[in-house]
Amino acid sequence: MKLFDSHAHLASERFAEDLPDVLARMREANVLGCMVMCDPGDDEPDHERALEIVRQNPGFRLAAGVHPHNARNWGEEREKTLRALLALPECTSLGEIGLDYHYDFSPREKQREAFARQLDMALELDMPVQLHIREAHGEAMAIMQERHKAGRLPRGIMHCFSGSWETAKVYLKMGYYISLSGVVTFKNANKLLDVARNTPADRLLVETDCPYMAPVPMRGNRNEPAFVRYTFERVAELRGADPEQLAETLWENTIRANS
Ligand code: NI
Numbered sequence: 001m002k003l004f005d006s007h008a009h010l011a012s013e014r015f016a017e018d019l020p021d022v023l024a025r026m027r028e029a030n031v032l033g034c035m036v037m038c039d040p041g042d043d044e045p046d047h048e049r050a051l052e053i054v055r056q057n058p059g060f061r062l063a064a065g066v067h068p069h070n071a072r073n074w075g076e077e078r079e080k081t082l083r084a085l086l087a088l089p090e091c092t093s094l095g096e097i098g099l100d101y102h103y104d105f106s107p108r109e110k111q112r113e114a115f116a117r118q119l120d121m122a123l124e125l126d127m128p129v130q131l132h133i134r135e136a137h138g139e140a141m142a143i144m145q146e147r148h149k150a151g152r153l154p155r156g157i158m159h160c161f162s163g164s165w166e167t168a169k170v171y172l173k174m175g176y177y178i179s180l181s182g183v184v185t186f187k188n189a190n191k192l193l194d195v196a197r198n199t200p201a202d203r204l205l206v207e208t209d210c211p212y213m214a215p216v217p218m219r220g221n222r223n224e225p226a227f228v229r230y231t232f233e234r235v236a237e238l239r240g241a242d243p244e245q246l247a248e249t250l251w252e253n254t255i256r257a258n259s
Contacts, residue, residue: 001247003232004033004254005225006179007063007096007130007159007207011038011050014211014222022224023057029226033251034060035130035207035258037096040081041066041073041114047085054090061258063093063130071106071114079117086125093258094122095130096159102135112143119147122154128258129156131176137167148174157257160209165194172203177257179205182215182223185234196238201249205257206231 005026015022026034034057038050047064054060064085066074085091097118099111106114122129133140147153157177161168168178178199184192196204208215208231210223215230232250236243 001244002030002032002251003206003228003247004035004251005031005208005210005228006035006157006205006254006258007181008034008036008210008225009046009212010034010036010053010210010225011046012211015224019053022226025224025226029229031225031228032059033254034225035063035093035254036060037130038062038064038085039067039070039096040064040085041070041078043070043073045081047081051085051088051090061093062088062091063095063258064091065093065095065097065118065130066114067096068098068100068111068115068132069103069105071111074110074114074117079121082118083121086121086127092127093130093157094118094125094127094154095156096132097129098132098134099136099140100132100134101139115143119152119154122156123152127154129154130159130179130258131156132159137163141167141170144174145170155257157205159207160213161195162192163195164191165198168195168199172199177203177205177253179207180231180235181207181209182213182219182227182231184238185215185230186219187216193238196235201239201241201246202253204235204250205254206235206250
């Protein structure tokens with residue numbers, strides 16, 4: 001059995017000290033695939049480090065995009081760097097991009113601009129997007145549905161999805177994949193349990209979003225790709241699925257969704 005972590009910030013400073021150990025534990029846990037995220041819009045961009053990690057580890061792939069937190073830095077310069085990354089063979093997805101009205105680290109106007117520009121870019125380059133939507137599902141859905149009707153919505157993944165099954169259905173209808181993080185293992189996961197149970201098997205992914213969001217029983221610690229197995233095990237249990245078979249399906253989904 002092998003697992004794929006569909007969203008990991010391995011180039012984060014929080015792995016700078018002990019990345020070889022993190023990678024060794026990952027292999028031991030049979031987490032052999034990884035989408036490594038990078039953000040050329042960050043105040044301290046991590047794309048060079050992320051690319052180095054991807055190149056050194058077979059089975060790893062790169063995703064590049066300007067996060068809504070960093071949308072305030074969006075402009076010609078960052079767009080140029082992003083385009084260069086997206087042109088690399090290692091880079092298979094544009095993300096994470098979206099709207100975050102929980103933290104509001106960037107003005108909403110700027111978040112909407114960076115989001116729209118990057119959705120257009122994904123269409124232009126025929127690449128999937130990884131979406132980060134937090135406390136902005138109403139607006140994100142409106143934008144996406146309008147684009148969907150006009151044939152202007154790129155394909156993609158709802159990363160770290162933590163909404164209700166009603167919300168998930170809307171994204172599934174638009175062809176999106178649902179990626180579940182450690183949140184599904186939390187005691188207060190209630191509404192997410194139905195999402196884990198009801199999402200069609202061929203549209204489901206699992207991720208860590210490490211170093212954040214560590215699943216139970218690691219909650220409160222730094223998260224790492226090896227821990228995706230706890231999320232996977234919880235999802236398999238909720239679905240009453242055969243773990244071997246589910247692992248294989250999720251592996252194929254992750255590759256297909258990020259291609
Ligand atoms: Ni993330």
